[in-house]
Amino acid sequence: MVVRVLLAALLFLLTSTPGACHTKHIMVMEGEMALLQCSLKGKGDSKVIWTSYTTQKMDLTNMSSTEQRQMDVLVYQTSLFILSASVKHQGNYSCSVGNASSQCWITLTVNTAQSGEHEEGSKYSKSCPIQKSCTLNCPDVNVPPNITRKGFTWHKEGESKDGYFPRVEKKDSGVYTCTRSYLYQGQIYNMTFTVKLEVQPQKPKKTAVIILPHENHVVDVVLGSQEVIDCKAVLYSNFDSVFWLSDESIVDTNTSLPVFHNFTREKKGDEIKMTASLVFQRVSEEDLSKNYSCKLESVSQPSSFVTVTLRTQKARPSYISLASSIVGIVGVMVVTVVIYVKLKVDITLFLRDTLGCYKQTSDGKSYDAFLMCYESNTDAGLNAHDRKWLEGVLEEKFGYSLCLYDRDVLPGKATSEAVLDCIEQSRTVVLVPTSPDPGLGSGLLSAIHAALVERQTRLIFIKTETAQVSASGSLPEALELLSEAGVCVTWKGMNTVHNSSSFWKQLRYYLPASPKLRLLPHTIQDVALWKNILPN
Ligand SMILES: *[C@@H]1O[C@H](CO)[C@@H](O)[C@H](O)[C@H]1NC(C)=O
Ligand SMILES: *[C@@H]1O[C@H](CO)[C@@H](O)[C@H](O)[C@H]1NC(C)=O
Ligand SMILES: *[C@@H]1O[C@H](CO)[C@@H](O)[C@H](O)[C@H]1NC(C)=O
Ligand SMILES: *[C@@H]1O[C@H](CO)[C@@H](O)[C@H](O)[C@H]1NC(C)=O
Ligand SMILES: *[C@@H]1O[C@H](CO)[C@@H](O)[C@H](O)[C@H]1NC(C)=O
Numbered sequence: 433m434v435v436r437v438l439l440a441a442l443l444f445l446l447t448s449t450p451g452a453c454h455t456k457h458i459m460v461m462e463g464e465m466a467l468l469q470c471s472l473k474g475k476g477d478s479k480v481i482w483t484s485y486t487t488q489k490m491d492l493t494n495m496s497s498t499e500q501r502q503m504d505v506l507v508y509q510t511s512l513f514i515l516s517a518s519v520k521h522q523g524n525y526s527c528s529v530g531n532a533s534s535q536c537w538i539t540l541t542v543n544t545a546q547s548g549e550h551e552e553g554s555k556y557s558k559s560c561p562i563q564k565s566c567t568l569n570c571p572d573v574n575v576p577p578n579i580t581r582k583g584f585t586w587h588k589e590g591e592s593k594d595g596y597f598p599r600v601e602k603k604d605s606g607v608y609t610c611t612r613s614y615l616y617q618g619q620i621y622n623m624t625f626t627v628k629l630e631v632q633p634q635k636p637k638k639t640a641v642i643i644l645p646h647e648n649h650v651v652d653v654v655l656g657s658q659e660v661i662d663c664k665a666v667l668y669s670n671f672d673s674v675f676w677l678s679d680e681s682i683v684d685t686n687t688s689l690p691v692f693h694n695f696t697r698e699k700k701g702d703e704i705k706m707t708a709s710l711v712f713q714r715v716s717e718e719d720l721s722k723n724y725s726c727k728l729e730s731v732s733q734p735s736s737f738v739t740v741t742l743r744t745q746k747a748r749p750s751y752i753s754l755a756s757s758i759v760g761i762v763g764v765m766v767v768t769v770v771i772y773v774k775l776k777v778d779i780t781l782f783l784r785d786t787l788g789c790y791k792q793t794s795d796g797k798s799y800d801a802f803l804m805c806y807e808s809n810t811d812a813g814l815n816a817h818d819r820k821w822l823e824g825v826l827e828e829k830f831g832y833s834l835c836l837y838d839r840d841v842l843p844g845k846a847t848s849e850a851v852l853d854c855i856e857q858s859r860t861v862v863l864v865p866t867s868p869d870p871g872l873g874s875g876l877l878s879a880i881h882a883a884l885v886e887r888q889t890r891l892i893f894i895k896t897e898t899a900q901v902s903a904s905g906s907l908p909e910a911l912e913l914l915s916e917a918g919v920c921v922t923w924k925g926m927n928t929v930h931n932s933s934s935f936w937k938q939l940r941y942y943l944p945a946s947p948k949l950r951l952l953p954h955t956i957q958d959v960a961l962w963k964n965i966l967p968n
Contacts, residue, residue, distance in 0.1 A: 435876060436509035436614065437889050438746070438912055446807075450597075452509065453471050453472070453535075453536040453721065454536075454537045454776075455537040455538070455539060456535075456536075456539070457538075457539045457541070458493075458500070458538060458539070458540050458541070459540075459541045459542075459543060460514070460517040460540065460541070460542055460543070460595035461517070461519055461542075461543050461880070462518060462519070462543060462544045463544050463622075464480065464515055464517055464623060464624055465514065465515055465516065465517070465546065465565070465574050465614065465621040465622060465623040465733065465735045466514040466517050466521070466540060467511055467512075467513055467514075467623070467625075468482075468512040468513075468514070468525055468527075468538050468540065469510060469511050469512075469538055469581075470482070470510040470511070470512075470515050470528060471536055472510070472529045472838075473510065473529070473538055474536060474701070475909060477511055478529055478530035479493065479529075480493070480509070480510045480527050480528070481493045481494075481528050481529070482507055482512045482525060482526075482527050482612050483525065483526045483527075483528070484505075484523070484524075484525055485523055485524040485525065485526065486520065486521065486522065486524070486525075487514050487520070487523075487787065487891070490767055492505055493507050495507075495841065498524050498707065500894070501617070503734045504516050504521070506517070506616075507522075508575070508576040509574075509847075510527070511573075511574070512525065512527070514540070515577075515616065515619075515621050517540075517542045519544060521540060521542055521676050522540070522541055522542045523539070523540065524537060524539050524540075525537070525538045525539075525540060526538070528773070530773040534704050534810075544848075546781075550700055555626050555628065556569075556571055556625060556626065556628070557627065557628040557629075557630065557738060558627055558628070558629050558630070559629070559630040559631075559632055560579055560597070560600045560629065560630070560631055560632065561600075561631075561632050561634060562600060562601065562631050562634050563600065563601070563634060564599070564600060564631055565568065565596075565597060565598050565599065565600070566596070566597040566600040566604075566629070566631075567568065567595060567596045567597075567609070567893055568586065568595040568596070568608055568627050568629060569587070569595075569814075570584040570595065570610035570614065570625060570627075571610070572614060572628075573623070576616060577617045578616065578617075579614045579615070579621075579650055580614065580616070580715040581611075581612070581613075581614060581615075582611065582612075582613040582615050583613060583859070584611060584612040584619065585610070585611050585622070586609070586610055587608065587609045587610075587766050588606055588607070588608045588609070588805075589606070590708045591700050593608060594872065595608070595610070596940070598632060599812075600629075601631065602631050602633070602935065604631055605630055605631040606628075606629060607622050607628050607629075608625075608626070608627045608628075608629055608925070609626055609627070610624070610625045610627060611623070611624050611627075612624075612625070612888055618744075626717050627893060631770065637670045638702075639668075639733055640666060640667045640668060640672050640702070640728055640730050640733065641665060641666060641728075642663060642664070642665050642674060642726055642728050642737070642738050643663075643665065643666075644661075644662075644663055644664075644726065644738050644740065645662065645664075646740065646872075647742060648663075648741075649738055649739065649740045650740070650741045650743050651740050651741065651742055651743065651747045653712070653715045653720075653741050653742050653743065653744060654715065654744070654745050655716070655717070655720075655744055656714050656715060656716075657715060658711070658712060658713060658714065658715075659711075659712040659713065659715050660669060660709050660710070660712075661709065661710040661724070661740060661842070661959065662707055662708075662709050662958070663676065663708045664705070664707050665705075665706050665708075665709070666703055666704070666705055666727055667703070667704040667705075667706055667709075668702060668703065669704075669730065669731055669732060671730075672728070672729065672731060672732075673695075673697075673706060673727055673728075673729055674695070674706050674708045674729075675693060675695070675710055675726070675727055675729075676693040676710045676724060676725070676726055676727075677723075677724070677725045677727055678691065678722050678723070678724055678734040679722050679723050682809075683724075687711075689712045689713075690712070690714065690716070690740065691710070691711065691713070691719065691779055692711050692723050693708055693709065693710050693711065694708075694709050694929065695707060695708040695709065695729075696843050703822060708726060710726075711726060715742070715744075719742065720742050720744065723739055724739065724740050724742070725737045725738060725739040725740070726738050726740070736934075748781060754900070757776060760806030776941075777937045777938060777941045781940060781941060784945045786902055790791060794943055795859065797856075797857055797858060797859050798833065798834040798856050798858075799833050799834060799835040799840075799854075799858040800833050800857035800858070800859055800860060800861065800943060801832055801833075801834055801835070801858055801860040801892075801943055802834070802835040802837075802854045802855055802857070802859070802860070802861045802862065802945050803819075803821070803822075803823060803826075803835070803837075803862050803863050803864055804837065804851070804854075804861060804862065804864065804876065804880070805837075805860065805863075805864050805865075806863050806864070806866070806911060806966070807863060807865075807866065807915075808866060808896050810864035810866055812865075812896040812897060812923070812925060813865035813866045813867035813896055814864055814865060814866050814867065814926075815867050815925065816866075816868075818926055819866060822864065823836060825936075826943075827940075829927075830940060831936045835854045835857055837850070837851065837854065840854065847876065848875075848876055848879055851876060852880075852882065852883050855880065855883050855884065855887070855889060856883075856887070858889070859889070859890070859944045860889065860891070860892060860942070860943055860944060861889055861890070861891045861892070861918075862892045862894065862939075863883060863892070863893050863894060863914060864894050864940070865890065865894060865895065865896050865920070865923065866885070877887045877908070877910035877911060877914060878910045878913075880914065881914050881917060884914075884918075884960040885917065885919060886916065890918065890919070890942070890944075891914060891917055891918025891919070892918055892919055892920075892921055892939065892942045892943070893914060893915045893918040893920045893921070894920075894922075894923050894939075895915065895917065895920050895921070895922050895923065896923050897922055897923065897924045897925070911933065919942050921935065921938040921939050922935070922938075923935065927933070
């Protein structure tokens, strides 16, 4: 490689020495004017000698001007003009200075229309940016004073053209020929030059821009939390940059400040991607009142900026808070349901007692309940006295109208018929366990069950506590069926009934609301009643 470079340099030195010049080759169209220029310069008095080697060796320089005119040649200074080229001019020419110790050779070729060669004149080139004005320059040569310039014309592919383009387009590029006309001794001689026009596509003008990813430059922030606002820009100069301003002053890059700015620059080709981030350690009320702007400063374009508006968000709807609110709602619902289930009885009774919330029953029935005895299989059942007391409280204190078998059934009827009559007249049937057998046969119990199912009358089955815990099958089959058909209220014996209101609450809850008498608890009347009714 190094050797080749050295050789080339040596060759150049050898060839560029005076007296040793390269053979040039010039082509001209027949009839056109050709110019042969000697690369040697005449020193002092010694002039350039032109010698033609066409038909025979001829010293053109020392010819008279008339002889030159006859040969259609003209020697002027170091140049040889072939005024109108013809095939006879084709051949070798040499120019030398002084005593011909140094000589240059030029070969001239004359193209005829038949030869098909269309290499015309010397080649020049010109390039213009697209959509800009462009002027083609027609080259000129140094002519003797007795030759007059007569202007020039432009052609492209045989068509006449103007050498000036106010807005050059891509289609204008191509090879143009410029023909200059010269007047010499009453004769016009043409000389053609070729100019290649190149129209360069416009380079897209690259302008730096700020890119803020926030819609309308509004940034949602959360008070007290960290916020980072990115300002991105694509730059084309190392001297361009983006940075953040807070109310006209530049935000510091010191990361120990509550508000600072940091940045990254990344160079890719001729693009520089820069990101300036405005960092709020914890967004404060004071920050919201300030104006923050991202500014672009450039050496090649006017500076620009984008101002952001900080907008507070009450709370970000995060999945966590959404989930917790769902859990909360579900929790409240569960608690409500649990409370309602637990206190259903109390709430219903409270509404009935204090607000009079009950359904007005106009079903044509005479009694709220029919109290019926069944044989308790344990001795925890109610005895005759307890039963009287129960009936008394229900009627006197709570105001229920009761159908009692031994009081309200008209004498003379068959037992079963009387019982069914009573069920017919009552809204509820209450089965009361009694210790001495009341003497109702299992056939009657079955009939009652059938009647209840048929009429869809509510049945309240008062159970003794011991009966409840005993294994199933301890009750007669008919009773078992009845206890399953109705709702159960547990009788825990006389002593607990006095202390606990649970039995009464349960019983009253299942009994229909009685509009006839509503006694508010703890009135003087109430206490008196209790005193009268309660067994000593
Ligand atoms: C012109 O010179 C070249 C060598 O430089 C030679 O080969 C050629 O034959 C010459 N032509 C004429 C017409 O003398
Ligand atoms: C040619 O001229 C140079 C100086 O120009 C001279 O040194 C040289 O002797 C001359 N040669 C001949 C053959 O005349
Ligand atoms: C010279 O060129 C002009 C314009 O191209 C043309 O009209 C004229 O005929 C030419 N003359 C000669 C001698 O070629
Ligand atoms: C950054 O700020 C802190 C607190 O204002 C200060 O102590 C520290 O010197 C600063 N650091 C620089 C590099 O300016
Ligand atoms: C700027 O600092 C913030 C907070 O420390 C960080 O999250 C961010 O990545 C930094 N940005 C750059 C471009 O260094």
